[in-house]
Amino acid sequence: MHPFLDLPMHVSAQWRRAPYALALLACAAPAALIAQPGRGGGGGAGGAGAAAGGASPSNALPALPKGPRAMMLRDWYRVANLSNPAVSPDGKRIAVTVTRAVEADNRRHSEIWVVNAAGGEPQRWTSPSTESSNPRWSADGKYLFFTSQRAGGTGNTWAIRLDQPSGEAIQVGDYPNGSMPSDGSFAVFTDAGRPAPTAPSPDPFGQMQPMARPPFEAITRPSVSARFDGRHVVDMSYKVNGVGFVPGRRVARTWRPTQIARQPIGDTTKKVITSTAYSHRGPVVSPDGKWIAFTADSRLRPDSVVDRERDSLATLPYNKVRDEAERNDADIYIIDANGGTPRKLTDWMGAESQITWSPDGKQIAFIGRPGRTKNSNIYVVDAAGGTPRALLGNWQYEPGNFDWLPGGIQFTAEIGGRSAVLRADMSGKSLPTELVSGRRQLRGASYDESGKTLAYVATSMNKPTELFVASGDGTGERQLTNFNKDVNADVVWSDAERITYKSVGNLEIEGWLMKPYGYEAGKKYPMVIYIHGGPHSSYGEGWFDEFQNLAAQGMFVLFTNPRGSSGYGAPFTYSTRGRWGMEDYQDLMKAVDIVSVRADVDSTKMGATGGSYGGFMTTWMATKTTRFKAIETDRTITDWTYWYGSSDAQGLTEFEFYGKPWDNQKLYDELSPIRYVNKVKTPMLIVQSEEDHRTPMGSAEIWFMSLKKQGVPVELIRYPRSNHDLSRTGEPWLLVDRLGRLRQWFGYWLQGVQPGAVAN
Numbered sequence: 001m002h003p004f005l006d007l008p009m010h011v012s013a014q015w016r017r018a019p020y021a022l023a024l025l026a027c028a029a030p031a032a033l034i035a036q037p038g039r040g041g042g043g044g045a046g047g048a049g050a051a052a053g054g055a056s057p058s059n060a061l062p063a064l065p066k067g068p069r070a071m072m073l074r075d076w077y078r079v080a081n082l083s084n085p086a087v088s089p090d091g092k093r094i095a096v097t098v099t100r101a102v103e104a105d106n107r108r109h110s111e112i113w114v115v116n117a118a119g120g121e122p123q124r125w126t127s128p129s130t131e132s133s134n135p136r137w138s139a140d141g142k143y144l145f146f147t148s149q150r151a152g153g154t155g156n157t158w159a160i161r162l163d164q165p166s167g168e169a170i171q172v173g174d175y176p177n178g179s180m181p182s183d184g185s186f187a188v189f190t191d192a193g194r195p196a197p198t199a200p201s202p203d204p205f206g207q208m209q210p211m212a213r214p215p216f217e218a219i220t221r222p223s224v225s226a227r228f229d230g231r232h233v234v235d236m237s238y239k240v241n242g243v244g245f246v247p248g249r250r251v252a253r254t255w256r257p258t259q260i261a262r263q264p265i266g267d268t269t270k271k272v273i274t275s276t277a278y279s280h281r282g283p284v285v286s287p288d289g290k291w292i293a294f295t296a297d298s299r300l301r302p303d304s305v306v307d308r309e310r311d312s313l314a315t316l317p318y319n320k321v322r323d324e325a326e327r328n329d330a331d332i333y334i335i336d337a338n339g340g341t342p343r344k345l346t347d348w349m350g351a352e353s354q355i356t357w358s359p360d361g362k363q364i365a366f367i368g369r370p371g372r373t374k375n376s377n378i379y380v381v382d383a384a385g386g387t388p389r390a391l392l393g394n395w396q397y398e399p400g401n402f403d404w405l406p407g408g409i410q411f412t413a414e415i416g417g418r419s420a421v422l423r424a425d426m427s428g429k430s431l432p433t434e435l436v437s438g439r440r441q442l443r444g445a446s447y448d449e450s451g452k453t454l455a456y457v458a459t460s461m462n463k464p465t466e467l468f469v470a471s472g473d474g475t476g477e478r479q480l481t482n483f484n485k486d487v488n489a490d491v492v493w494s495d496a497e498r499i500t501y502k503s504v505g506n507l508e509i510e511g512w513l514m515k516p517y518g519y520e521a522g523k524k525y526p527m528v529i530y531i532h533g534g535p536h537s538s539y540g541e542g543w544f545d546e547f548q549n550l551a552a553q554g555m556f557v558l559f560t561n562p563r564g565s566s567g568y569g570a571p572f573t574y575s576t577r578g579r580w581g582m583e584d585y586q587d588l589m590k591a592v593d594i595v596s597v598r599a600d601v602d603s604t605k606m607g608a609t610g611g612s613y614g615g616f617m618t619t620w621m622a623t624k625t626t627r628f629k630a631i632e633t634d635r636t637i638t639d640w641t642y643w644y645g646s647s648d649a650q651g652l653t654e655f656e657f658y659g660k661p662w663d664n665q666k667l668y669d670e671l672s673p674i675r676y677v678n679k680v681k682t683p684m685l686i687v688q689s690e691e692d693h694r695t696p697m698g699s700a701e702i703w704f705m706s707l708k709k710q711g712v713p714v715e716l717i718r719y720p721r722s723n724h725d726l727s728r729t730g731e732p733w734l735l736v737d738r739l740g741r742l743r744q745w746f747g748y749w750l751q752g753v754q755p756g757a758v759a760n
């Protein structure tokens with residue numbers, strides 16, 4: 001997975017005009033310290049940042065040696081991750097979330113830091129004793145809002161006052177969260193209302209834990225409530241990866257369609273201006289404050305009708321004509337900012353998102369995806385109506401977030417494994433121009449009100465994230481922070497060479513080969529191929545702990561984006577539909593072919609690893625080739641019918657495999673590695689999280705037992721308190737333990753390192 005996958009996307013134009021706050025409540029948080037780097041408990045801009053002191057397992061470990069040297073496992077705790085940059089409206093300051101691990105406490109900690117756009121030391125603005133993230137400035141410069149779960153308030157939006165001496169963070173009720181007109185006089189937002197009050201009736205099962213209570217319309221009941229503490233399930237969606245088990249409804253289903261509300265700034269009175277049976281989504285007010293654009297059902301049908309239709313369609317067998325037909329589920333509407341009857345802006349086939357008014361209020365832009373497997377594009381349409389025109393023409397790639405600045409539309413995009421900030425040609429005649437690019441990944445492009453200052457977080461293969469600032473047109477870039485200075489000074493991060501190659505059907509595939517630490521020309525090194533999940537995600541030009549971990553162990557790390565990956569346009573992404581394990585497998589093996597003939601790669605010492613779809617692919621590979629001397633399969637899928645029944649994401653294979661298992665059983669079976677497990681000879685490490693509801697344990701268990709019963713070397717590591725995202729957001733000690741297992745497994749099989757001898 002690429003390292004940014006968990007980070008929220010950049011602060012959009014609406015956000016810059018729409019600071020977020022909630023009800024007026026007592027100031028209660030611990031001091032919102034304005035700290036100099038290195039002072040106080042949070043670690044400095046260049047410091048390691050991990051909390052020290054207190055009895056903990058980490059205290060028993062020796063201090064890390066000074067570098068330059070290879071990455072050791074515990075260096076993982078020292079890497080700071082920056083996200084969500086936000087430029088102040090006047091362009092003078094930039095706030096950013098800084099997240100570090102606190103090794104001694106086995107947790108992560110996030111703070112807001114602020115740095116002058118002109119340069120200088122970053123300052124910590126939020127407390128080291130509470131979690132704070134996602135900063136955003138109010139348009140009038142009065143507040144810096146951020147997200148935090150602090151005691152003594154409601155909701156999670158807190159503010160630091162900027163226009164007068166400040167102290168602790170507060171909550172403000174007269175500065176609502178929403179889209180604002182240019183004069184900042186009011187905000188609009190969606191409001192789901194409150195459930196209608198019902199007379200409390202005694203609940204005979206009230207003492208039971210929520211999952212144990214009989215859900216609405218359940219037929220069975222506990223014989224003695226106090227003696228049943230299991231889970232009673234009647235709804236289809238009863239577990240979600242990362243959330244856990246979800247109790248069923250206990251009352252009849254009701255609908256509360258989201259309405260549009262508006263609230264003046266400086267006032268706590270909210271006015272709901274719509275009252276409909278359909279929901280309004282993403283309302284955005286025009287710059288003059290007269291109109292609100294939003295998306296809603298294309299026929300403005302009540303939510304109850306839309307939901308029931310979807311539920312009943314979901315029970316039907318796959319039907320090519322119906323299920324492959326283009327759909328128009330939503331359209332954009334415009335309503336008077338005081339309420340009234342909405343006018344449909346345009347009947348546009350497909351899905352619309354990110355509605356944005358032009359600065360003069362005459363036009364509306366949106367991201368449109370004409371069909372599930374078609375490229376998205378930026379579309380512009382007159383606010384009076386008409387046919388939307390695409391700005392990016394037949395560009396191969398797809399836009400991420402965009403801003404309509406005074407000078408035109410700028411957006412971020414993934415261009416294969418790298419990312420860039422681009423300017424669209426407003427006539428739609430030319431391809432977009434790259435403003436900020438290079439072999440790296442950029443996230444969170446944020447502009448000041450004038451569009452003259454641009455900030456973003458950037459990373460490249462051997463550089464963890466830092467904050468950068470440039471002029472709005474991308475010129476004059478400067479690095480503003482150096483939070484990773486100390487770890488960068490100690491650890492020699494490996495770089496990777498970019499490769500491209502032609503695979504089946506002459507399709508060009510992008511990949512990278514990372515050099516082992518301490519590489520010396522004339523020597524041969526083992527190589528491990530990494531396979532990403534999804535399959536619609538990608539690897540790219542950013543620092544990634546997993547690759548650095550194996551490169552530090554002295555191995556080449558090969559990683560590619562086979563067909564099915566995201567970032568190369570929708571036709572590439574969806575070209576593997578119904579064909580997983582076929583051409584995508586060949587794309588991966590082709591990369592192995594190319595790399596394995598290099599003089600510096602030891603083709604007799606090759607390994608493979610991957611998670612989720614990559615876990616499926618590694619077990620699939622194990623059934624097809626003995627080229628690899630060892631494999632690690634992570635959060636794996638070995639039987640698609642089992643996966644369909646036990647996962648929280650049935651929609652994935654219903655779409656990718658053209659229906660439910662019983663609609664297309666042959667395909668589900670043929671693509672299941674377990675059918676060919678008798679062919680496996682390669683030693684395999686299986687890593688699986690106990691609470692993974694996306695790719696549940698059974699696939700790993702049957703793979704483990706099958707290899708054991710055949711005498712193939714296999715180990716199964718089951719991580720507690722962990723879900724599908726262990727390798728990304730899991731408990732730090734477990735996450736690092738997993739990195740260690742990977743080093744040890746490949747160290748043993750590819751390098752002959754004896755058990756227990758791999759350095760920590």
Ligand SMILES: CC(=O)N[C@@H](C)C(=O)N[C@@H](C)C(=O)O
Nearest residue numbers: 001533534535537611612613
């Ligand atoms: C859509 C989805 O969840 N797919 C999984 C099977 C998967 O491959 N997930 C990826 C993103 C992962 O790395 O976990």
